[in-house]
Amino acid sequence: MNDGKDWYAWHSPYADEGSPLARRLRLVQHHVATWLDERPGKPASVVSMCAGQGRDILDVLASRPDATRAEVTLIEWDPRNVAAARARAATQNLDTVTVIQADAGDLASYRQAAPADLVIMAGVLGNISDADAHATINALPQLCAADATVIWTRTRRAPDLTPRIRTWLADAGFAEQAFHAPDGVLFSVGVHRFAGTTEQLDTNGKIFKFIA
Secondary structure: OOOOOOOOHHHHHHHOOOOHHHHHHHHHHHHHHHHHHOOOOOOEEEEEEOOOOOHHHHHHHHOOOOHHHEEEEEEEOOHHHHHHHHHHHHHOOOOOEEEEEOOOOEHHHHOOOOOEEEEEEOOOOOOEOHHHHHHHHHHHHHHEEEEEEEEEEEEOOOOOOHHHHHHHHHHOOEEEEEEEOOOOOOEEEEEEEEOOOOOOOOOOOEOOOEOO
16 A cells, blocks of 8 residues: 555644644544443453554553553554654554454465454544445454444535545444534544354455555
């Protein structure tokens, strides 16, 4: 996967706490923390798709005394982001985090991580074609354990795909728990709960290619 975009530099706006990217991150982190709070003491498996530097899950875990109950797999293609995520996890003593350098568009990359209790898709659906977004949502039952939660993001830049995404999720067996579309910014954050049956992982499947 090589779309020519510098995905390491893409993280720079996080340094500005008022930036839309930083605001979106805080919202995703809020839902990750809430999800952990709702299942106190239970083991938790997490997979982050196109994880970047892993801030959405790593920073949440670093603030919690129960971080070790979460087995986390970050799947990221850019080697610089992989190195940054691994360093971040090591600095925060998050021994149950595994960072894999792989193409998150290949279902084979999830062989050791699926099915998961929490699937994070931040920055994915806005950087792939509409057809691939639909295919990715249809593949989620292969990645989700029973009663799993999916946290996703998507720009609402015209033409706004989020209404169709929410419909596709419902069609794939997911019940909406939250949808945020803040005024003054284009990002949105959705939270859906899997109410269907986990499907066998097709390790030969390809679900998306980045086009950003």
